[in-house]
Amino acid sequence: MAERFERHRQPWKPEELAKLRTLAAKGMALKQLAKALTRSEESIKQRAKEDGLKIVKLR
Incomplete structure (x- = not known):
């Protein structure tokens, strides 16, 4: 059985933020x-809101 890779509630690293x-x-x-x-x-949206970033919404 393959292991599942979970990143639940992991802190953001400076490289990821950049x-x-x-x-x-x-x-x-x-x-x-x-x-x-x-x-x-959801994580991306939340962090973008905290940092004041604008995320494009494709329709």
Whole structure:
């Protein structure tokens, strides 16, 4: 049985924050950000709100 990789409530590392800011500034969508950072969409939204970042919503 394969082990599950869980990142539940892990603190944000400075490298992850820098990557989030860079990718959000480039206009990357929420789903893509979550995949790139291996975090949940909810986690990305919450951190972006705390940092005052604007996340693109694709429809």
